[in-house]
Amino acid sequence: MTTGRTPRDSVTEKTEIVLPQYANAIGTAFGGTIMSWIDICAAVTAQRHCGRVAVTASVDALTFLAPIRLGDVVILKSRVNAVFKTSMEIEVTVEREDTATRERVLCADSLLTFVNIGDDGRPAPMPPLLLETDEDRARDAAARQRRTRRLAARDPRV
Numbered sequence: 001m002t003t004g005r006t007p008r009d010s011v012t013e014k015t016e017i018v019l020p021q022y023a024n025a026i027g028t029a030f031g032g033t034i035m036s037w038i039d040i041c042a043a044v045t046a047q048r049h050c051g052r053v054a055v056t057a058s059v060d061a062l063t064f065l066a067p068i069r070l071g072d073v074v075i076l077k078s079r080v081n082a083v084f085k086t087s088m089e090i091e092v093t094v095e096r097e098d099t100a101t102r103e104r105v106l107c108a109d110s111l112l113t114f115v116n117i118g119d120d121g122r123p124a125p126m127p128p129l130l131l132e133t134d135e136d137r138a139r140d141a142a143a144r145q146r147r148t149r150r151l152a153a154r155d156p157r158v
């Protein structure tokens with residue numbers, strides 16, 4: 001296991017274009033496609049931090065704030081907010097870009113929990129997250145509070 005990595009070490013950016021097969025009948029992006037892109041972007045960040053396979057344990061509530069249309073360029077960015085024992089919180093933002101003006105609009109913001117998986121297929125200790133900046137520390141603190149609430153509400157059947 002490494003001695004640790006900073007949030008910067010695993011930042012990931014994924015750029016897509018909304019092709020016809022990704023759109024619904026009214027010409028906006030199909031939500032499930034965006035969710036898949038979010039999960040892939042977060043998985044790359046997770047694996048960059050762990051240096052091995054990590055699996056999605058949960059996705060917090062996801063709200064689409066603005067539409068993404070057929071032909072739009074979509075930019076996803078992911079980063080680690082906090083690392084716990086075998087799990088970590090990853091945030092993914094989704095923006096659409098008008099390529100003529102380069103104006104970007106935030107369309108979704110998602111929080112996911114990934115778990116580091118060891119050679120035995122069980123959750124394994126996570127490399128530490130080295131917090132460098134005030135923003136890193138603020139994100140870490142906020143993620144620790146959310147984790148408490150998230151785990152309390154873990155089973156949607158109760």
Ligand SMILES: CC(C)(COP(=O)(O)OP(=O)(O)OC[C@H]1O[C@@H](n2cnc3c(N)ncnc32)[C@H](O)[C@@H]1OP(=O)(O)O)[C@@H](O)C(=O)NCCC(=O)NCCS
Nearest residue numbers: 055056057058083084085086087088113115123150151154
């Ligand atoms: C996620 C998974 C590995 C957890 O395994 P487990 O045997 O329940 O292990 P534990 O109870 O020890 O939990 C391991 C970590 O996951 C966290 N975790 C488990 N379920 C969670 C949830 N719903 N939300 C957030 N974190 C969760 C625990 O808090 C723990 O974190 P910590 O070690 O940092 O404190 C297991 O449930 C699993 O494999 N799920 C399927 C994952 C998958 O296949 N994803 C792809 C989509 S199908």
